[in-house]
Amino acid sequence: MSGDPLDLLMDEIGARARQAAKTLAVAPSAQKDAALRAAADSVSARQDLIVTANARDLAAAQSLTPALRDRLTLTGARLEAMAQALREIADLPDPIGHELARWQRPNGLDIARVAVPLGVIGIIYESRPNVTADAGGLCIKSGNAAILRGGSESFHSSHAIMDCLQAGLTAAGLPADCLQLVPTIDRAAVGKMLRMRDFIDVIVPRGGRGLIERVIAESRIPLFQHLDGVNHTYVDGAADLTMARQIVLNAKLRRPGVCGATETLLVDSKVKATHLAPLILDLLEAGCEVRGDDASQAVDPRVLPASEADWSTEYLDPVISVRMVEGLAGAISHIERYGSHHTDAIITEDRTQAELFLQSVDSAILMVNASTQFADGGEFGMGAEIGISTGRLHARGPVGVEQLTSFKYLVRGAGQVRP
Amino acid sequence: MSGDPLDLLMDEIGARARQAAKTLAVAPSAQKDAALRAAADSVSARQDLIVTANARDLAAAQSLTPALRDRLTLTGARLEAMAQALREIADLPDPIGHELARWQRPNGLDIARVAVPLGVIGIIYESRPNVTADAGGLCIKSGNAAILRGGSESFHSSHAIMDCLQAGLTAAGLPADCLQLVPTIDRAAVGKMLRMRDFIDVIVPRGGRGLIERVIAESRIPLFQHLDGVNHTYVDGAADLTMARQIVLNAKLRRPGVCGATETLLVDSKVKATHLAPLILDLLEAGCEVRGDDASQAVDPRVLPASEADWSTEYLDPVISVRMVEGLAGAISHIERYGSHHTDAIITEDRTQAELFLQSVDSAILMVNASTQFADGGEFGMGAEIGISTGRLHARGPVGVEQLTSFKYLVRGAGQVRP
Numbered sequence: 001m002s003g004d005p006l007d008l009l010m011d012e013i014g015a016r017a018r019q020a021a022k023t024l025a026v027a028p029s030a031q032k033d034a035a036l037r038a039a040a041d042s043v044s045a046r047q048d049l050i051v052t053a054n055a056r057d058l059a060a061a062q063s064l065t066p067a068l069r070d071r072l073t074l075t076g077a078r079l080e081a082m083a084q085a086l087r088e089i090a091d092l093p094d095p096i097g098h099e100l101a102r103w104q105r106p107n108g109l110d111i112a113r114v115a116v117p118l119g120v121i122g123i124i125y126e127s128r129p130n131v132t133a134d135a136g137g138l139c140i141k142s143g144n145a146a147i148l149r150g151g152s153e154s155f156h157s158s159h160a161i162m163d164c165l166q167a168g169l170t171a172a173g174l175p176a177d178c179l180q181l182v183p184t185i186d187r188a189a190v191g192k193m194l195r196m197r198d199f200i201d202v203i204v205p206r207g208g209r210g211l212i213e214r215v216i217a218e219s220r221i222p223l224f225q226h227l228d229g230v231n232h233t234y235v236d237g238a239a240d241l242t243m244a245r246q247i248v249l250n251a252k253l254r255r256p257g258v259c260g261a262t263e264t265l266l267v268d269s270k271v272k273a274t275h276l277a278p279l280i281l282d283l284l285e286a287g288c289e290v291r292g293d294d295a296s297q298a299v300d301p302r303v304l305p306a307s308e309a310d311w312s313t314e315y316l317d318p319v320i321s322v323r324m325v326e327g328l329a330g331a332i333s334h335i336e337r338y339g340s341h342h343t344d345a346i347i348t349e350d351r352t353q354a355e356l357f358l359q360s361v362d363s364a365i366l367m368v369n370a371s372t373q374f375a376d377g378g379e380f381g382m383g384a385e386i387g388i389s390t391g392r393l394h395a396r397g398p399v400g401v402e403q404l405t406s407f408k409y410l411v412r413g414a415g416q417v418r419p
Numbered sequence: 420m421s422g423d424p425l426d427l428l429m430d431e432i433g434a435r436a437r438q439a440a441k442t443l444a445v446a447p448s449a450q451k452d453a454a455l456r457a458a459a460d461s462v463s464a465r466q467d468l469i470v471t472a473n474a475r476d477l478a479a480a481q482s483l484t485p486a487l488r489d490r491l492t493l494t495g496a497r498l499e500a501m502a503q504a505l506r507e508i509a510d511l512p513d514p515i516g517h518e519l520a521r522w523q524r525p526n527g528l529d530i531a532r533v534a535v536p537l538g539v540i541g542i543i544y545e546s547r548p549n550v551t552a553d554a555g556g557l558c559i560k561s562g563n564a565a566i567l568r569g570g571s572e573s574f575h576s577s578h579a580i581m582d583c584l585q586a587g588l589t590a591a592g593l594p595a596d597c598l599q600l601v602p603t604i605d606r607a608a609v610g611k612m613l614r615m616r617d618f619i620d621v622i623v624p625r626g627g628r629g630l631i632e633r634v635i636a637e638s639r640i641p642l643f644q645h646l647d648g649v650n651h652t653y654v655d656g657a658a659d660l661t662m663a664r665q666i667v668l669n670a671k672l673r674r675p676g677v678c679g680a681t682e683t684l685l686v687d688s689k690v691k692a693t694h695l696a697p698l699i700l701d702l703l704e705a706g707c708e709v710r711g712d713d714a715s716q717a718v719d720p721r722v723l724p725a726s727e728a729d730w731s732t733e734y735l736d737p738v739i740s741v742r743m744v745e746g747l748a749g750a751i752s753h754i755e756r757y758g759s760h761h762t763d764a765i766i767t768e769d770r771t772q773a774e775l776f777l778q779s780v781d782s783a784i785l786m787v788n789a790s791t792q793f794a795d796g797g798e799f800g801m802g803a804e805i806g807i808s809t810g811r812l813h814a815r816g817p818v819g820v821e822q823l824t825s826f827k828y829l830v831r832g833a834g835q836v837r838p
Contacts (some may be wrong), residue, residue: 026778028793055631071531102798105798105799105800109789109793109798111799111800112583115531116531116781118811119811120621137584186655200811202811203811220635220636222641222810222812229546240834243834246834246836247834247836248553249457249836250836250837251836254837260668271577276439289496316636330616331594339829354831358829358831359445361533362827363674363827364827364828365827365828365830366777366827366828366830367830367831367832368829368830368832368833369831369833369834369835370830370831370832370833370834370835370836371835371836371837373836374528374832374837375832379524379528380524380530380828380838381522381524381530390823391641392537392538392620392621393537393641393812393813393825394812394813394826395623395828396826396828397826397828406781406785406811406812406815407786407815408781408783408785408816409783409784409816409817410785410787411784411785411786411787411789411800411816412777412786412787412788412789413788413789413790414664414789415659415665415786415789416788416789416793417665417666417668417670417673417789417790418668418669418673418792418793418798
């Protein structure tokens with residue numbers, strides 16, 4: 001190994017994580033839950049400290065877009081929600097140790113599949129300090145040690161939150177090393193993490209396309225790929241206009257900065273005369289920038305022309321692209337070409353069209369008559385999530401505690417040999 | 420893209436696989452099963468042709484070890500077993516399309532998780548022509564297209580088998596391109612496959628450490644890691660000697676060339692006086708080479724000294740390493756240090772020790788009082804397998820048709836927006 005100080009630092013962190021993971025993997029449920037509750041209490045008790053740290057981050061981050069700034073901002077209410085999220089993780093059933101399946105073979109062998117942790121998880125994220133708590137909490141619950149590398153703009157906020165999590169671990173008698181935050185904003189630390197095959201079992205990248213593409217290109221470790229959410233809401237010819245207007249506004253604007261936000265509105269040409277204008281005017285009135293095709297631009301002079309790049313852009317901002325398509329087939333073909341296979345929705349009263357959409361589109365989450373902003377582990381009833389996987393392996397869609405486990409087979413015999 | 424002929428060839432194969440995958444993904448169960456049965460009939464009908472092709476491979480492969488030669492050899496009986504395996508895959512339940520789970524949320528959203536294929540699977544394997552049929556059959560059943568790259572020593576055998584599989588696909592009205600064998604023994608084709616992210620969703624490498632390490636180092640595509648099986652059988656102080664002798668002989672020698680074969684025998688020092696000699700003498704009498712520690716060498720002059728490298732070697736031959744350990748803790752610590760986390764067994768009459776072994780050792784498959792040669796999807800009742808995954812993500816242990824699937828979430832609403 002090299003004598004580079006960063007390499008040595010990261011190897012030390014890795015070795016400590018691997019060691020702590022062994023203890024955490026076999027920790028009783030009650031102990032893990034106690035750590036989560038103590039961490040939540042610590043977040044509640046140290047609100048002022050965390051907000052102060054966050055103010056330091058915000059002061060240094062004047063150039064962020066409003067949506068990214070919103071992601072970075074911590075308030076008392078958001079910290080209470082963070083603490084509450086940790087308590088809710090504690091309340092989830094323990095995903096570790098139970099039998100997922102058990103069966104007997106004709107030769108008497110008894111085979112059980114038992115849930116075990118993945119090991120050590122490396123989490124690389126941008127400046128969303130709440131990821132520190134959510135991801136850290138999910139790892140504790142699922143018996144995985146974690147090495148977290150947050151965005152540099154959230155450095156102080158994430159550290160203040162990590163202090164609370166480690167305080168919780170210590171209070172419950174678990175090693176503080178179960179969760180470690182990389183203590184440097186040196187970007188080379190990310191590259192090093194991506195090569196630490198001996199110490200990290202899976203990488204969870206959380207962020208924009210640039211981060212994800214770097215991780216995909218460099219990682220020597222398997223990853224839960226969370227590509228951007230270029231999500232579509234398709235308003236079908238058989239859509240109820242009132243429902244469509246409510247859903248489209250919500251899907252785009254409830255929180256434009258979340259990955260489940262709709263980025264492109266597709267409207268069936270069959271309802272051009274009735275639906276296109278109200279949908280676009282609603283968005284404009286609500287302060288959303290609209291970039292559209294010719295038909296959309298004809299609705300209102302405020303609609304800007306959409307470029308080819310717009311169709312594959314995740315704005316994470318109050319900006320939407322709008323296009324008229326020829327029915328369901330046109331919508332599917334647009335989504336296949338430009339989408340990121342995250343979350344796509346159809347608004348229609350025609351159940352046959354709806355089922356065809358569900359069957360034909362190959363995205364992690366497909367919705368009928370609902371806002372794409374429901375793409376969220378909590379909204380799915382899975383508890384907090386570490387991300388929405390757009391990969392097809394292991395975890396697809398929301399990655400909650402159950403998705404952070406592996407398993408092993410236990411075979412109990414009575415002397416069987418194989419003929 | 421480059422104009423290199425190999426690149427062009429592989430891109431063409433990839434594009435055809437991706438196209439065929441779309442058809443196969445939504446093919447009815449009956450059609451996939453008809454393809455499998457027609458392929459099986461074709462293997463049966465063309466036995467002579469396949470054996471002739473195999474003879475050509477065998478004639479050119481004089482330098483292989485006996486175990487590898489055994490893997491390469493096809494006989495009428497083995498081809499019948501291959502055809503039978505395809506029929507058994509046809510008889511398995513279709514893993515695609517059914518609801519894995521479905522639940523309602525308090526807000527009325529109906530959420531279903533539905534099984535879908537992975538897409539296109541790249542299979543890179545050494546000279547085991549039966550992998551062509553097994554892996555190809557499993558991919559058809561699970562709705563995945565596949566690109567297969569077999570070992571060059573099995574080139575003619577694999578092609579003869581692939582012809583049968585494609586005949587089956589065609590007979591059932593499915594695209595022959597659902598399964599394609601890379602038509603060159605140029606090793607650069609493997610490197611190209613490992614970079615075809617647009618065309619291949621998961622790589623399944625099947626082979627020895629050299630192949631796997633190359634794939635791990637080079638692959639830009641997620642893979643089902645099938646590392647070598649450095650498997651242990653630990654004869655505990657509370658082991659029944661008769662049972663231990665039967666199991667150890669079977670675990671090592673039934674078929675030394677399979678990945679579930681035991682490579683290292685660990686014997687508790689508590690039964691050194693009673694168990695060590697009979698276990699070693701059985702192996703020697705059966706023609707197995709024994710490489711042991713000092714205690715083992717003291718048993719018989721035919722026991723060779725084991726080097727440090729022996730403890731982490733997968734022989735795939737009638738060779739075994741033998742070591743005395745200090746009880747269960749000694750066995751676990753040896754397995755943690757040298758094992759490959761594939762399959763490890765304990766022989767003991769002490770149920771507490773057995774359960775401690777099952778809990779403590781972190782391998783894909785753990786066995787009590789049974790031969791490690793049972794490490795096989797068929798023996799697990801899962802049908803044929805594409806490999807035994809030693810990775811922790813997605814699939815661990817035998818990878819059968821259910822492990823070759825992904826899923827998507829279907830959310831059915833009635834106009835819900837997120838508050």
